[in-house]
Amino acid sequence: MAFSGIIELLGIKELAEYNTDAFTKEVTDFKYKVNQCAQLYPPQEVGNIFVYNFRDYCYIQSISLKNLITFLRQLQIEILRLTDFNIRCALTEGQLGFEVIKEGGLSDSLDDLITTETVENINQENITYIRNIEYSDTPARLYGIIERFKGIGIFLDQDLIESRISQEFLNKVKKEFCFDNYYLSEAHKFRYEHFIDCCINSTQYSExxxxxxxxxxxxxxxxxxxxxxxxxxxxxxxxxxxxxxxxxxxxxxxxxxxxxxxxxxxxxxxxxxxxxxxxxxxxxxxxxxxxxxxxxxxxxxxxxxxxxxxxxxxxxxxxxxxxxxxxxxxxxxxxxxxxxxxxxxxxx
CATH class of the missing domain: 1.25.40 (Serine Threonine Protein Phosphatase 5, Tetratricopeptide repeat)
Structure with missing residues (x-):
């Protein structure tokens, strides 16, 4: 079983029209930070992070829910520290199922790659191209969640929370870094939407x-x-x-x-x-x-x-x-x- 997520860089789309250089720089910095945080989990480690970058968003996958949550919390800190932009994320249970082209040839599915190598398309020496992405259940669900989620944070999907596989881990760590949060689904109406978020990973805010x-x-x-x-x-x-x-x-x-x-x-x-x-x-x-x-x-x-x-x-x-x-x-x-x-x- 695997766990997957989506990360989107917020507040940047208007730059694409009137300041393409700034847009490109922010997207590049975003991808660099994603890659940098993902490198904390080397290929030989069980539960390493797979990253699939697109433009101002990316998909991630790992067989370790703990690694994914730790990765996202660290990435959130890096984005908050170094940029004027923010990210919204969502996590759920399931495999992405993307097919990957590496070095000009079509590889097997991600399921066959997951135990042998880390898939990256950030490092220019190891570019990964995604062939004709078809939104299977997991990517489609993540895309829907992130579009619905009107907030800055890490959205833990209800299916993930209720999963027997992840429940034991979440029960152990929920008091440590998970909590009940809310966002507003409509800008001009008081419609509070509940979700499980992850606490910001720092007690020394000033630093x-x-x-x-x-x-x-x-x-x-x-x-x-x-x-x-x-x-x-x-x-x-x-x-x-x-x-x-x-x-x-x-x-x-x-x-x-x-x-x-x-x-x-x-x-x-x-x-x-x-x-x-x-x-x-x-x-x-x-x-x-x-x-x-x-x-x-x-x-x-x-x-x-x-x-x-x-x-x-x-x-x-x-x-x-x-x-x-x-x-x-x-x-x-x-x-x-x-x-x-x-x-x-x-x-x-």
Whole structure:
């Protein structure tokens, strides 16, 4: 049994028309990063990564689900660190079944190649051409999922989650790096769509990501492409959920978390991010009075005070509008009452 995925570089298509050089550069950099991350799994290793690059997207396959997820999480970091663009990914169970032409001759199917060599078409010394791709079940399903998925993240297909083969692995690692996330299927309606995402693979955000730059990109994206700005919602939820408050820094507070309370209000779906913030900054350890004996704890308290004077926070907690009823996976109903009590204490 194999596992397959699709990766698409987002926000780049408009470059193809008015700046072909920039488009070519971004696609080249994207392919380079995919190849670089895939090289972490050498051909002789069981479960190596097979990569099939096209233009601004690629298909991947491995017999190791763990390797695929690790690969995608690492690629996500590299893309976020080094480019102004982002990726969306989807994983499912099944083989791609592509036929491959290598060095001028038609090879056997991928099923016959999988145990003998890594298939790449990024390295110019080892170019792989795909012959007349026919969308069999797995590639077609992945293509459909990625078109439906309006977000930045790693979408784990329901078939994959329910598979007996992958279930044992997912049960072991879900608490470590999988979580319930949401995206908006329609830009002008409050239609929340649930999916299983993978946490961003870092606790030292200041060293890995330019969070200030990401916060600047969102309103710029909203101005250029209003529909595309909602794609950031799952990414921002991921940042909040994955963040380790024990490593909370003043830089992250001033340049990322504090602006989150004000700068994303114009984006449809921002209430999901604010719900995640409420859940994060009022975790059980911070839900009542606590000793502010460290810098991270003092910053948590400052953030709580900011939240206490946020009107949208009270609207979310009170369910005052049908349009801002945050799903319980983002903000558990059982915690709302205690958070409201804490906010009243802080505001009073």
């Amino acid at each position: 890995v990501f330019d969070l200030e730059s990401i916060m600047q990109r969102i309103p710029q994206s909203a101005a250029k492409q209003p529909k595309f700005s909602r794609y950031y919602i799952p990414l921002l939820i991921n940042f909040v959920i994955s963040y380790d408050l024990e490593n909370f820094t003043h830089q992250d507070y001033k340049k990322f978390f504090e602006p989150l309370l004000t700068k994303i209000k114009g984006i449809v779906g921002h209430e999901l991010v604010l719900g995640a913030i409420l859940n994060k900054f009022f975790e059980p350890a911070y839900l009542h009075e606590f000793k502010m004996d460290t810098e991270p704890k003092r910053l948590v308290f400052e953030m709580q005070k900011k939240i206490a004077f946020s009107k949208i926070a009270y609207a979310i907690l009170n369910d005052e509008s049908k349009n801002i009823q945050v799903p319980r996976e983002i903000l558990p109903y059982s915690r709302k009452k205690n958070i409201k009590q804490r906010l009243f204490e802080l505001a009073g």
